[in-house]
Amino acid sequence: MTVEFISVGTEILLGNIVNTNAAYLSEQCAALGLSCYHQSVVGDNEERLEEAVRQALSRSDILILSGGLGPTKDDLTKEVVAKVFGKELYEDTHTKERIEAYFKRVRSEQVTPNNWKQAMVPEGAKVVDNHNGTAPGLIMEEDGKTAILLPGPPNEIKPMFERDIAPYLNRLQPEGIYSKMVKICSIGESKAETMVADLMDAQTNPTIAPYAKTGEVHFRVTAKAASPKEAKKLFAPLMDELFGRFGDKIYTTEEEVTLEAAIVSLLEDDKMTLTTAESCTGGLLAGRIMNVAGASNVYREGYITYSNDAKERLLGVKRETLMQYGAVSAQTAEEMARGAAKAAGADAALSVTGIAGPAGGTPEKPVGLVYVGCYVKGHVRVEEFHFTGNRDKNREFAVARALTLLREELIGRK
Structure with a gap:
């Protein structure tokens, strides 16, 4: 219809x-x-x-x-x-x-x-x-x-x-319509759609449709069936195929589960605590996490360290690091993550430092350059990103990448 x-x-x-x-x-x-x-x-x-x-x-x-x-x-x-x-x-x-x-x-x-x-x-x-x-x-x-x-x-x-x-x-409808949502992170929209192009070309019932989200890709799998039991049978082969192709990049198959909720669940399962240290995102990352009911079980405290002084005073970032590499650097992101974990007594920490724009960029460090640091029990991984949106979009993407990075590190420990 x-x-x-x-x-x-x-x-x-x-x-x-x-x-x-x-x-x-x-x-x-x-x-x-x-x-x-x-x-x-x-x-x-x-x-x-x-x-x-x-x-x-x-x-x-x-x-x-x-x-x-x-x-x-x-x-x-x-x-x-x-x-x-x-x-x-x-x-x-x-x-x-x-x-x-x-x-x-x-x-x-x-x-x-x-x-x-x-x-x-x-x-x-x-x-x-x-x-x-x-x-x-x-x-x-x-x-x-x-x-x-x-x-x-x-x-x-x-x-x-x-x-x-x-x-x-x-x-x-002559038959009931049933659907499941497959939510994926750690992979871009174009690549994700390419990986299922053959499934989409051959689809009849059930069907698969991609939806691009900020830093994520969602696939809605929809089936027409006479009953939920029959729909489950139709879903099974396609769901198995998707898990075979995307593996642990699928963080949920539940409509209501967000990436941050999935991360909070992982932290709870591992009995780990989390803190955040933010510069250009100014609390957006902490806000995403605190949107999850029960986040207080894992989230200790957060730090918004926009100035160099705050990075030194609250997180213990070395002045030499800031002088030699700058506030927007992999070295600073690493020290922010380590310092936040130490200050909060947390098992895991995320740090974000970058140039959201519209001003502040240079040829060496353009607008959209963001470093994300992820500390998990002594190990730190830092990723460099180059975003091309406006100020709001750059900050949103930085938060999404930070959450994805944390999930990757938590999954990697298992």
Whole structure:
């Protein structure tokens, strides 16, 4: 089945907000095995929105619209879709009661008359309760076509999709759609995709699709099957093949497990502790680790040593090292890692020092040059990287490479 997305809102067209909903819906529907060939953004204009809805329904089985379900006059999604389907609007008592209850619960303001606009729903539509706002979702079906209307705020659309819409879409398929995520680090996107090119060329059921992440590559393996048990049988040969090709570069096959979570788990298994010493990343590395629930079991403390003085005073980096090699050097990264481990009394330490940009580079040490040091129980490994993004991207990639380096060293000890 084919699905198409229309994001509604002039503020998206003007660039006032980033259209994260489209990315989210695309990923979720791909995971459900739906094919998407078109997606668009339409401003708050009735004529243009109607044209876009009619065109989308003419070529796709399912149309998902996000946004335009609010209480104001420029929120037109529901009215336009009802017009296209030839349906009148009526006041839904259940939705009105939920809106009243919502305002009583938040007690932030009184219900204004325009809020009752959100209780008006098209005839025959299935109402999807909004547990995080006032605008309900709607499902409309007619002549083999389906339109799904969802609220715009991400904190409303995501829980609604996962709670109600994903199960609904799954039921539309003649077979169930099951998927597993294979997450890989220590290898680049191009090489990873080349290593599975033959599998992708020959795929039927299950299928494999690559997703590039910062410093990682993810493969989603999707199968159509009558039951989870049957899907597991379909998965098995392909999963064995992937493990045969990538080995321990696969750090998880669970959707919810992040690289930092996998690393925390490795440290816990080995009863090891960790510290970090950061210069150009300024705490981003520590933040990634502390995002993991239970990280306090392994993470001791961290050091942000942006200045040379801090590197000397907190980490014991030798002044001679800084004078001879500079703050951005393999030698400094090594001493930062050793010094952090000693200061924190930790078994492992990561250090990052580099030139994130946009200024500060020289011909000898250009912007994007980063050294990452990894200390594990007396052994230090330092890697040199040359990133080519902007300041934010360079810092993000430095953190990703640091985490990958630590995992490699922990795995290498086993």
